[in-house]
Amino acid sequence: MPDTALPDPLLFGHDATERIVAVQTLGGAGDRVRVYRRLSDDTLSWDDEPVHPYFFLSDLRLIEDFPRERYRRQALEGDGHYRHLLAFESRGAYWDALRHVERAASGEGDAAYTAGGPEQQYLTQTGRTLFKGMALDDLRRLQLDIEVAAEGTFPSARNPAHAVVIVAMSDNRGWNRVLDSRGRTERELLAEMVDVLVERDPDVIEGHNIYGFDLPYLSERCRRAGVRFAIGRDGTEPRSFPSAMRFAERTSAFDVAEIAGRHVVDTLLQVQAYDVVRRDLPNYTLKGVARYFGFAEADRTYVEGRAIARTWREDPDRLVAYALDDVLETGRIAKHLSGSTFYLTQMVPMAYGTAVRTGPAAKIEALLVRGYLHARQSLPRPGRGGQMSGGYTDVFVTGVVGPIVYADVESLYPSIMLHYDVRPASDALGLFPEILRSLTALRLQTKADAAAAAPAQAAELDARQQAFKIVINSFYGSLGFSQALFNDHSEADRVARTGQELLRGIIETIRTAGGRVIEVDTDGVFFVPPPNVAGEDEERRFVSGITDTLPTGIRVGFDGRFRSMLSLKKKNYALLGYDGSLKFRGSSLVSRSTERFGRRFVREVTALLLAGDVDAVHKLYLRQRRAIDARQWDEGVESFQRAETLKSPLEDYERDVAAGRRARAAAYELAKRRAAAGGRPVRVGERVAYYVARGAGARGFEAARFAQEWDPTHPDESTAHYLDRLDQTAQRFEPVFTPADFRLVFSEEDLFGFDASAVSLRVVEENGDG
DNA sequence: AGCTGTGGCAGGGAGG
DNA sequence: CCTCCCTGCCAC
Numbered sequence: 001m002p003d004t005a006l007p008d009p010l011l012f013g014h015d016a017t018e019r020i021v022a023v024q025t026l027g028g029a030g031d032r033v034r035v036y037r038r039l040s041d042d043t044l045s046w047d048d049e050p051v052h053p054y055f056f057l058s059d060l061r062l063i064e065d066f067p068r069e070r071y072r073r074q075a076l077e078g079d080g081h082y083r084h085l086l087a088f089e090s091r092g093a094y095w096d097a098l099r100h101v102e103r104a105a106s107g108e109g110d111a112a113y114t115a116g117g118p119e120q121q122y123l124t125q126t127g128r129t130l131f132k133g134m135a136l137d138d139l140r141r142l143q144l145d146i147e148v149a150a151e152g153t154f155p156s157a158r159n160p161a162h163a164v165v166i167v168a169m170s171d172n173r174g175w176n177r178v179l180d181s182r183g184r185t186e187r188e189l190l191a192e193m194v195d196v197l198v199e200r201d202p203d204v205i206e207g208h209n210i211y212g213f214d215l216p217y218l219s220e221r222c223r224r225a226g227v228r229f230a231i232g233r234d235g236t237e238p239r240s241f242p243s244a245m246r247f248a249e250r251t252s253a254f255d256v257a258e259i260a261g262r263h264v265v266d267t268l269l270q271v272q273a274y275d276v277v278r279r280d281l282p283n284y285t286l287k288g289v290a291r292y293f294g295f296a297e298a299d300r301t302y303v304e305g306r307a308i309a310r311t312w313r314e315d316p317d318r319l320v321a322y323a324l325d326d327v328l329e330t331g332r333i334a335k336h337l338s339g340s341t342f343y344l345t346q347m348v349p350m351a352y353g354t355a356v357r358t359g360p361a362a363k364i365e366a367l368l369v370r371g372y373l374h375a376r377q378s379l380p381r382p383g384r385g386g387q388m389s390g391g392y393t394d395v396f397v398t399g400v401v402g403p404i405v406y407a408d409v410e411s412l413y414p415s416i417m418l419h420y421d422v423r424p425a426s427d428a429l430g431l432f433p434e435i436l437r438s439l440t441a442l443r444l445q446t447k448a449d450a451a452a453a454a455p456a457q458a459a460e461l462d463a464r465q466q467a468f469k470i471v472i473n474s475f476y477g478s479l480g481f482s483q484a485l486f487n488d489h490s491e492a493d494r495v496a497r498t499g500q501e502l503l504r505g506i507i508e509t510i511r512t513a514g515g516r517v518i519e520v521d522t523d524g525v526f527f528v529p530p531p532n533v534a535g536e537d538e539e540r541r542f543v544s545g546i547t548d549t550l551p552t553g554i555r556v557g558f559d560g561r562f563r564s565m566l567s568l569k570k571k572n573y574a575l576l577g578y579d580g581s582l583k584f585r586g587s588s589l590v591s592r593s594t595e596r597f598g599r600r601f602v603r604e605v606t607a608l609l610l611a612g613d614v615d616a617v618h619k620l621y622l623r624q625r626r627a628i629d630a631r632q633w634d635e636g637v638e639s640f641q642r643a644e645t646l647k648s649p650l651e652d653y654e655r656d657v658a659a660g661r662r663a664r665a666a667a668y669e670l671a672k673r674r675a676a677a678g679g680r681p682v683r684v685g686e687r688v689a690y691y692v693a694r695g696a697g698a699r700g701f702e703a704a705r706f707a708q709e710w711d712p713t714h715p716d717e718s719t720a721h722y723l724d725r726l727d728q729t730a731q732r733f734e735p736v737f738t739p740a741d742f743r744l745v746f747s748e749e750d751l752f753g754f755d756a757s758a759v760s761l762r763v764v765e766e767n768g769d770g
Numbered sequence: 771a772g773c774t775g776t777g778g779c780a781g782g783g784a785g786g
Numbered sequence: 787c788c789t790c791c792c793t794g795c796c797a798c
Contacts (some may be wrong), residue, residue: 171773248772250794256771361774391798401782412798413775477774492775522777522798571778571797587779587796594780644794662792663783700782728781 018132021139021203023119023351024233024261033122036233036261038138038203051121059193101241123349124370130352136335136342137459141172141265142202143327143334145212147319149309155213164221164310167193168323170204170331178320187225190218197231202262204352205231206334207762208326209268211357212683215257216240222484233261245357247272250645252685263353267330270337270356270616283687290329293336300325339463340470347439347467360474361481364435368486371431380426385481385489389496391522392503395570398735399763400609401528402564404575407543408524409502411556413476414440415496419553424479424488432486436475443468499523502554509549515544526565526573536561564610568735576610588732595722597624598729599640605733615756621730625748628722631715640722643689643705646671646682666690666704674706696717736761739752 021044022036036046123129131139133750147166148155155162163186170176179197197205207214209352215238222229229237238257245252252272257264271289275281282288290296301322303311311319345352348363349370355363372379409415414436416422423432443465450461478484480492499522502575506525507517514530533542543558550556566574572586584590584602591603601624608616626632633639644667648656654672658664670690671682682688689707692700703718710717730746737745741759 241771243772251773357772361771364774387775392798393777408798474774479775483772487774496776524798569779585797587794591780591795593795607784647794648772656792660784665782665793667794699784732780 008625019134020130020260090590124373129349130345137172139203141204143170143330144207145207145326147323149312151309157217166323167329170327177322189226190222190227204263204265206265208330211254211266236260248277256707265356266640267333274337295329295332340467343464343467360470361484366477367435368431379485382483382487387489387492389493392500393521393570395519396766397518398567400566404562404565405529405539406526406560407556408559410555412499412523413495414472415494415554422491422495424486427486440470441466509546566606566610574606595640614759618754621746628719637707637710641689641691643687645687646684649684664701666701669701670706692718692721738762
């Protein structure tokens with residue numbers, strides 16, 4: 001009988017002393033893998049271990065004639081290896097296998113089938129996760145960066161004139177090395193690079209945009225120079241395939257490179273993932289990110305991209321120093337951002353490099369698939385349909401109000417899933433709630449451990465705790481994800497609707513007690529506490545009293561108190577803390593698509609409104625108008641450029657425009673222009689910075705110019721356009737004034753002198769539309 | 771060999 | 787002018 005008694009799905013199959021750093025495919029046939037372990041003296045050992053393929057029991061309605069019993073018998077009577085149908089984690093291989101079984105069931109062809117990568121089978125069937133009992137720096141992490149002397153154009157693998165001139169490497173043990181092409185051929189340089197890489201034998205290779213540039217470029221140059229780019233642990237060359245990663249609303253496409261026996265980590269992906277939450281990185285370049293985190297040395301060497309070729313001719317040592325600084329910074333960024341992903345690989349059957357470049361839904365699925373294969377249980381196919389409901393959002397009061405308390409339900413969706421017995425209908429083994437429960441318990445334990453630990457240990461424990469949190473919070477999303485094997489849209493709906501009901505209940509409780517609810521969003525409530533609740537202690541007591549009115553397992557936490565709040569619209573507000581600090585939320589206050597001068601204007605107006613200084617708002621508005629008129633920009637073109645991310649390929653854009661499905665847009669038109677002029681093509685996921693110039697066409701996209709083209713000695717930006725933009729930006733504060741007052745504050749008409757005392761801030765009770 | 775979800779605001783082109 | 791519709795960005 002199949003083994004259905006499941007041990008802890010998070011931990012089964014593990015050996016606490018395991019220090020596996022890599023699992024590598026042997027040959028192409030693939031029923032053996034080589035398992036590398038790093039020993040305590042920092043050397044490597046390896047063993048070759050067999051992969052036992054798994055048999056699939058299909059209960060899919062689609063395959064009604066599938067002779068399940070026959071296959072089951074054969075499996076049990078076999079030599080202990082299931083030879084008839086192999087199932088793998090990859091969805092593509094899974095569909096292939098299903099089609100294959102269907103054909104076999106109808107008498108066409110052989111039931112034997114192989115697909116997928118042995119590493120994945122191996123990790124899944126044994127339940128192993130990598131790096132058990134290890135810390136990030138137990139691995140040998142090498143950083144790689146190359147410099148190419150490209151004259152006037154962007155380096156391209158297709159251009160034979162663009163040779164590699166420098167290969168810089170460093171590692172986390174303090175070693176570093178810069179190879180360059182002085183006095184020898186590129187071929188010799190590349191050959192030495194391969195030798196050094198193989199000799200250093202890193203477990204992990206890190207680089208910034210290493211998927212997008214360094215690896216494919218080196219690969220192509222090696223091919224041209226006749227050097228085998230054999231940097232795999234088994235002497236193979238990297239293999240590559242197209243992939244994509246979603247960062248909130250953005251999707252980045254790139255070519256993955258896999259190196260046998262090693263993990264590739266692209267810090268560009270880590271940086272983008274980080275920015276989904278923080279959203280305040282200036283840009284995603286190595287230099288920008290390093291400065292943002294404070295990893296850039298004060299005396300670091302900088303060389304502009306366009307000056308690299310010239311620097312290489314005139315002062316090569318300077319370029320060498322620059323390249324070395326690049327890899328040192330890459331190492332610091334990688335270490336800083338890798339923690340939680342690294343610890344994820346101790347709970348998810350996934351290689352480190354894979355975990356870095358996949359989203360949380362893939363990780364949850366890996367946990368479930370491991371449990372199902374372990375139990376010899378078939379996997380479901382994704383359910384069809386869509387999710388209908390989401391969080392409840394409303395605004396009840398606009399204007400400046402205070403004092404404010406923020407209360408939110410702790411882990412709303414995970415709590416609902418745990419306490420309302422939510423699970424996908426297809427989860428016959430009940431692993432979904434079991435894994436969620438284990439992860440939650442482990443996270444709470446880890447959090448408690450972190451709080452009690454010494455600082456050095458606490459950082460590591462906190463990274464672990466973050467890793468748990470990321471996965472836990474993604475369970476809900478994966479329920480509603482149309483491509484997830486274990487999805488269930490009606491259960492996702494039930495979670496969202498339950499959340500809405502709980503939130504409405506909390507609003508009612510606060511109102512009944514005499515509180516005034518300002519704004520709510522999904523799991524949190526901003527409110528003015530009842531008159532009899534004064535001071536932090538009483539506020540905390542009031543909030544914990546709310547928990548008592550809620551079902552068991554749903555807890556409301558006290559998550560902040562503020563002197564006042566500027567409430568504008570749903571999901572758009574600002575908070576003034578008791579320490580004078582300001583927080584801004586919402587696209588009308590913080591959007592990066594607003595020009596920098598406008599963003600600053602919004603922030604300053606907000607601060608003044610929270611301070612009640614209407615006179616200063618008016619003066620600020622007048623000052624800003626004059627500055628635009630006089631083209632006085634603090635930071636040159638960066639003050640008024642707009643940056644927009646390209647989300648679709650130019651061909652798709654052009655096709656949709658031709659079909660009338662979308663309108664022309666400045667960012668795409670500029671990208672097209674550059675491509676036509678032979679410049680570096682703009683890839684999906686990249687940002688295009690532009691400004692609006694004077695004259696030149698009525699429509700915005702006709703008047704747009706690349707920000708780099710702006711010349712401070714001959715400024716040609718349209719001041720009329722930017723004055724309009726200022727007024728549009730001011731429009732965001734319209735809810736705070738009567739229409740007449742708004743016109744007084746945000747206009748130049750002070751014929752009779754502006755009298756701030758005649759203007760008052762307006763507080764409006766909205767009906768709430770929910 | 772691939773991608774968590776819904777709700778909401780701002781901006782711009784296109785057409786009345 | 788206005789409305790409609792699409793895209794990008796943001797909150798949670």
